Amino acid sequence: MDTPTLAPHESMELHEALNFKTLCLAKSKLMQGLVFDQELKALMQKDVILSTQQIAELQAIYARAPFQAPVPNSPTPITH
Numbered sequence: 001m002d003t004p005t006l007a008p009h010e011s012m013e014l015h016e017a018l019n020f021k022t023l024c025l026a027k028s029k030l031m032q033g034l035v036f037d038q039e040l041k042a043l044m045q046k047d048v049i050l051s052t053q054q055i056a057e058l059q060a061i062y063a064r065a066p067f068q069a070p071v072p073n074s075p076t077p078i079t080h
Contacts, residue, residue, distance in 0.1 A: 004064065011065035018058045025051040 006014065028047045035041045 005066045006064050008066065014058065014062055014065065018055065018062060021051055021055050021058065025055065
């Protein structure tokens, strides 16, 4: 049985969600260096971990898009 593909509008919406989630991840990771409150820092770290998992899930769904830009397997990390 063939794997179902996403409709073009679904692919674009998923692409937008993936971009947004990636930007949020980068912001949370970068802002951790400016935060002194330990509770807030822990919350931001939890957001980084969850966002990383969610991005991986979105990328798995994105593989079903009928068209897509190539995504490198190991892009240059900006979150380290």
